[in-house]
Amino acid sequence: MSRRRSLIVLTAAPLLMAPGKCGFALDYTNTFLITDPIDRIVIRADDGLVISTAYDRDATLFKRHVFAWEPSLVEPTHGVEDRALECEARCLYAGNCRFDFMFETPPAVGFDIEMKDTRVSLGYTTGDIKVSAQSGYFHGVQLRSKRVEIDYADGDVELELIEVPDLVEISAATGDVLLTVPAGPYRCEFSASGESNVAGITCDDAADAVLTVTADAGDIDVSAPEA
Amino acid sequence: MRTRLPIALALLSLPALVGAGTCGIIYDTSQLQLVLDPVEVVDVESDAGALEVYAFDRNGIVVSYHLVGFDASLKDVDYAVDGDQLDVFMLKGGPADVTADFYLETPLATDLTFRVDDGPVKLTGVSGSVSGTVGAGDVEGVRLSTPDLDVEVASGSVTLELVARPVRVRVTADAGDITLTAPSGAYRCELDAAEKPVLKDITCDDAADAELVLAAPTGEIHLEGTAP
Numbered sequence: 001m002s003r004r005r006s007l008i009v010l011t012a013a014p015l016l017m018a019p020g021k022c023g024f025a026l027d028y029t030n031t032f033l034i035t036d037p038i039d040r041i042v043i044r045a046d047d048g049l050v051i052s053t054a055y056d057r058d059a060t061l062f063k064r065h066v067f068a069w070e071p072s073l074v075e076p077t078h079g080v081e082d083r084a085l086e087c088e089a090r091c092l093y094a095g096n097c098r099f100d101f102m103f104e105t106p107p108a109v110g111f112d113i114e115m116k117d118t119r120v121s122l123g124y125t126t127g128d129i130k131v132s133a134q135s136g137y138f139h140g141v142q143l144r145s146k147r148v149e150i151d152y153a154d155g156d157v158e159l160e161l162i163e164v165p166d167l168v169e170i171s172a173a174t175g176d177v178l179l180t181v182p183a184g185p186y187r188c189e190f191s192a193s194g195e196s197n198v199a200g201i202t203c204d205d206a207a208d209a210v211l212t213v214t215a216d217a218g219d220i221d222v223s224a225p226e227a
Numbered sequence: 228m229r230t231r232l233p234i235a236l237a238l239l240s241l242p243a244l245v246g247a248g249t250c251g252i253i254y255d256t257s258q259l260q261l262v263l264d265p266v267e268v269v270d271v272e273s274d275a276g277a278l279e280v281y282a283f284d285r286n287g288i289v290v291s292y293h294l295v296g297f298d299a300s301l302k303d304v305d306y307a308v309d310g311d312q313l314d315v316f317m318l319k320g321g322p323a324d325v326t327a328d329f330y331l332e333t334p335l336a337t338d339l340t341f342r343v344d345d346g347p348v349k350l351t352g353v354s355g356s357v358s359g360t361v362g363a364g365d366v367e368g369v370r371l372s373t374p375d376l377d378v379e380v381a382s383g384s385v386t387l388e389l390v391a392r393p394v395r396v397r398v399t400a401d402a403g404d405i406t407l408t409a410p411s412g413a414y415r416c417e418l419d420a421a422e423k424p425v426l427k428d429i430t431c432d433d434a435a436d437a438e439l440v441l442a443a444p445t446g447e448i449h450l451e452g453t454a455p
Contacts, residue, residue: 051261051263052261053261053263053285053286053287054286055284055285055286055287056284057285063259102259102261104261104285104287121263122263123263123286123287124263124286124287139263141263141264141265142265142286
């Protein structure tokens with residue numbers, strides 16, 4: 001290769017690479033013990049994962065794993081404000097950062113999560129849950145939450161409630177919804193492009209508890225565990 | 228020319244100086260994962276490294292390990308939920324050193340089975356049934372309330388503190404001692420040791436409803452009863 005050609009290739013190299021990927025790749029984990037009393041965890045982040053369990057404990061364990069290209073990373077932050085643990089993690093260029101959040105919380109801590117691509121797994125809490133994401137999935141295990149609001153543009157939702165909620169609103173533009181609730185009467189609003197299977201519960205417009213489930217391009221399965 | 232010959236010989240001998248299975252990546256890394264799915268049994272298989280299990284009143288299981296060793300000799304290290312069982316494993320695939328020290332936090336009443344080939348085992352607060360084998364390593368049990376414990380150790384001693392009267396305890400330490408503390412009272416005993424077992428505040432009675440079967444053919448057996 002002539003010197004001139006080499007020079008052209010070298011000059012063009014940064015343009016050929018994806019933006020924000022020059023420099024170091026960062027891969028690190030922070031673990032924090034949050035001793036301030038909190039009622040909810042608020043997450044505003046781009047891509048990543050959230051997993052949490054709840055049981056009788058005093059403080060909240062918070063572990064955050066970051067993988068990011070250094071030029072793309074906006075340094076993640078967290079702090080307690082008005083009894084909320086607020087976590088923020090952003091990426092300057094889409095797809096160049098992953099933020100994984102893990103929590104072990106006292107029993108009644110709720111969640112308010114807004115992310116882009118995220119797999120959310122929450123278990124055992126009695127706190128309210130609100131999740132909004134573009135893609136990924138939601139997996140709820142043995143929850144006792146009174147209010148659950150989940151909105152995914154693309155992703156499956158699997159939610160297990162072991163106590164009768166006041167309100168459940170699930171919207172999955174593309175994806176299936178699998179909802180398990182205790183047997184009993186509910187005000188049902190189900191809309192699916194595919195199959196809607198309902199078993200073990202009764203739909204009653206006079207019921208107190210409300211289940212609103214929309215699957216624009218998917219199936220809905222609502223059931224109660226067999227006694 | 229004279230200086231090139233030693234260099235060439237050194238280069239040629241390098242493969243012989245390096246042990247088998249030691250080429251490539253060396254791990255020194257830690258992992259901590261949370262398993263939300265309810266499981267009834269945790270099964271641990273470890274070719275090398277320690278196992279520590281702490282059971283208390285919690286939801287979900289923490290699986291944590293510190294892995295050190297050569298990638299070329301590591302077959303797999305991971306965990307997986309299969310029905311109501313959580314499998315945790317580190318399997319070697321070569322002769323070089325690879326160890327994974329596991330630390331698990333489990334809910335109470337979770338049953339535990341394990342195979343630990345080379346490393347100590349420590350169990351704290353476990354109240355589910357326990358069944359396991361250890362190749363080389365001591366076994367320590369702290370504040371256990373398991374009703375049924377069955378442990379075989381090829382080389383190592385076993386020290387157990389039971390804070391609740393068990394239904395059945397079977398321990399074999401082929402090359403080690405057995406020290407057991409349990410609520411005082413009468414037990415059906417089968418004790419086999421190189422020396423006469425030492426019993427304090429525990430009596431052996433064939434009509435008792437709890438069983439202690441302890442074998443330390445080359446070691447000693449110490450049994451002590453505590454106030455229930």
